[in-house]
Amino acid sequence: LTPQLLKAIWKERRDSLKAIHLAESLEEVAFVRGEPNAFEREIYPLAGRKPFSRPKAESPVKYLEMLECLDANTIIVHSIFIDRDDVEILAREGASVVLCPRSNLYLSGALSPLPLLKEAGIPTALGTDGLGSTPNLSMWEEMRTLWFYARSKGWEITPQEILTMATYQGARILGLQDLTSLKPGQEASFMVIRLPWDMSPQEMASFVLFQGDLYLEAVYIKGKRVL
Structure with a gap:
């Protein structure tokens, strides 16, 4: 330009x-x-x-x-x-x-x-x-x-x-x-990732980063499941 x-x-x-x-x-x-x-x-x-x-x-x-x-x-x-x-x-x-x-x-x-x-x-x-x-x-x-x-x-x-x-x-x-929080009245757009075992917040972050896409179970956009 x-x-x-x-x-x-x-x-x-x-x-x-x-x-x-x-x-x-x-x-x-x-x-x-x-x-x-x-x-x-x-x-x-x-x-x-x-x-x-x-x-x-x-x-x-x-x-x-x-x-x-x-x-x-x-x-x-x-x-x-x-x-x-x-x-x-x-x-x-x-x-x-x-x-x-x-x-x-x-x-x-x-x-x-x-x-x-x-x-x-x-x-x-x-x-x-x-x-x-x-x-x-x-x-x-x-x-x-x-x-x-x-x-x-x-x-x-x-x-x-x-x-x-x-x-x-x-x-x-x-x-x-x-849009990044889940609370009453908020737009419900989120992913569901299955955790194979109980984890600490730190372990959960590492798991989602490295394997989250392999354990993705659902995706919701505005409350509607799209995946």
Whole structure:
């Protein structure tokens, strides 16, 4: 999107949720820095588009900040190539982040620096991206991929935190956090997972993360069983 179009969208929809895929590749970083990049070298010619003029920025996050296109209604999808300065900007503006672990690893070989996001208190959820970069849209696979990647990096994260990212945090970012609880008068959308034995809350979280899809017995949406 041109700077003019981005600014127009944020001005027109200041009070609406806006999701933007950002900092997903090193080519994107080169693009906002005004350096040689695959977008202008290969992709634009294939699409019959010409490069457009734009201000230069050190990073995609700083590019959006420069254009005043960051706010509490902004959802940043991916955010792989960001640093501490970028995280501080996102936190200050009140933006949220969505990680798509399998897609991110397939296309870029890395994930967003989750420890920095946690430290800054940035709401962070999980997504699947699309079938162009993942074999299916399984949230269980996304959760497990994040778990193993975090372990390989020495990040401190619990199964409970990952489950929260896949459920409550996503709803919270979309302003639908009330849908994540079961209480009188609330929309009854939930899954039923059979536990083979009594478990502590910690054991239950681990079981659901690693085997929940194998023991899924039912899915209800608005009180109606659909599976």
